[in-house]
Amino acid sequence: MENIVFIFIFIIVLALIALFLADMVKIVPQARAMVIERLGTYHATWETGIHIKLPFIDRIANRVSLKEIVYDFEPQPVITKDNVTMMIDTVVYFEITDPKLYTYGVERPLSALENLTATTLRNIIGDLELDETLTSRDIINSQMRTILDVATDPWGIKVGRVELKNIIPPKDIQDSMEKQMRAERERREAILRAEGEKRSAILTAEGEKEAMILRAIAQKEATIAEAEGRAQAMERLYKAQANGIQMINEANPSNAYLTIQGYDAITKVANGNATKLIIPSNLQEISGTVAALTEVVKTANEK
Numbered sequence: 001m002e003n004i005v006f007i008f009i010f011i012i013v014l015a016l017i018a019l020f021l022a023d024m025v026k027i028v029p030q031a032r033a034m035v036i037e038r039l040g041t042y043h044a045t046w047e048t049g050i051h052i053k054l055p056f057i058d059r060i061a062n063r064v065s066l067k068e069i070v071y072d073f074e075p076q077p078v079i080t081k082d083n084v085t086m087m088i089d090t091v092v093y094f095e096i097t098d099p100k101l102y103t104y105g106v107e108r109p110l111s112a113l114e115n116l117t118a119t120t121l122r123n124i125i126g127d128l129e130l131d132e133t134l135t136s137r138d139i140i141n142s143q144m145r146t147i148l149d150v151a152t153d154p155w156g157i158k159v160g161r162v163e164l165k166n167i168i169p170p171k172d173i174q175d176s177m178e179k180q181m182r183a184e185r186e187r188r189e190a191i192l193r194a195e196g197e198k199r200s201a202i203l204t205a206e207g208e209k210e211a212m213i214l215r216a217i218a219q220k221e222a223t224i225a226e227a228e229g230r231a232q233a234m235e236r237l238y239k240a241q242a243n244g245i246q247m248i249n250e251a252n253p254s255n256a257y258l259t260i261q262g263y264d265a266i267t268k269v270a271n272g273n274a275t276k277l278i279i280p281s282n283l284q285e286i287s288g289t290v291a292a293l294t295e296v297v298k299t300a301n302e303k
């Protein structure tokens with residue numbers, strides 16, 4: 001019986017020792033830090049690795065994450081320079097650079113950062129009008145980041161980025177803005193339609209102009225071609241007549257042939273438009289006939 005009691009007590013002692021040792025050995029993981037107090041006073045900041053904590057003397061005052069933290073604050077009411085109240089919520093990206101200052105610099109650091117962000121935002125928006133607020137997000141973000149980064153240095157916090165997540169104007173302002181945007185879109189549409197119609201009319205007029213020019217050029221070329229064809233035809237006709245006369249001369253025709261040709265010419269002239277006709281008194285004389293024909297040809301040429 002005594003052995004059983006002794007074994008039970010021994011097991012309890014071993015368990016207490018194991019718990020005691022487990023409480024003494026502390027492992028700090030990556031991107032973490034522990035702020036240690038000894039007898040109620042800041043002692044050290046433990047970083048990644050294994051550390052030994054003295055029982056009943058050392059105390060872990062704070063466990064701090066060294067990662068970048070993203071904090072989304074609730075929408076805050078702000079008033080612009082032209083007295084328009086709107087709701088703006090911000091997102092702050094920050095990281096803890098000094099766990100000691102973060103632990104002892106300010107009470108409830110996240111709440112302090114939220115209040116500081118709200119007051120800074122009100123100060124900046126108070127110097128801007130509504131239109132400037134809606135179009136100056138980058139400027140507002142930059143100013144807030146600079147101010148918050150300087151103000152949070154004593155707290156061991158470094159602000160890396162500040163973003164305006166939503167800007168919510170009042171309902172009546174939203175309605176007027178939508179109407180203004182709709183009117184602007186309709187105006188642009190009307191301008192584009194008018195420019196399109198103008199361009200279409202210009203292209204149509206240019207097409208008609210080019211068509212008229214092409215028709216005139218085609219008519220001119222056709223007239224020239226027709227005139228050249230007539231000239232070539234007349235030239236060939238005259239050449240043929242000249243060649244015929246030359247061939248007759250070279251053939252040395254008889255008087256009888258010339259007399260017959262003279263009668264034929266006189267018949268044609270009589271049926272033509274000649275205004276002057278000379279008929280020799282002696283039709284049997286070839287020379288008189290030739291003279292008559294010569295006079296007829298000259299009269300036709302002069303006409």
